[in-house]
Amino acid sequence: MTMSPSSAVHRLKGISSKKIFEKVPNFRKRYPRGHFWSRGKNITSVGFFSIEVANEYVRNQDSHHETFWEIF
Numbered sequence: 344m345t346m347s348p349s350s351a352v353h354r355l356k357g358i359s360s361k362k363i364f365e366k367v368p369n370f371r372k373r374y375p376r377g378h379f380w381s382r383g384k385n386i387t388s389v390g391f392f393s394i395e396v397a398n399e400y401v402r403n404q405d406s407h408h409e410t411f412w413e414i415f
Contacts, residue, residue: 356380 346354360379364370370379 356379360377363379364374364377371377
């Protein structure tokens, strides 16, 4: 059976969201409608940009999230 990348991401987000809400019940207070993930998705092959750019993106996630949480 084959699966499109979009379907794979959809399933991954659905299953991981369910598991997160099961393991961390207080998340329901933060996400009362049960929407842990945003509707959008981005599927890009690393072949379209260098591995250095991908690594830099991953390394900068902490600073991105710190800035995001300062808003709240």
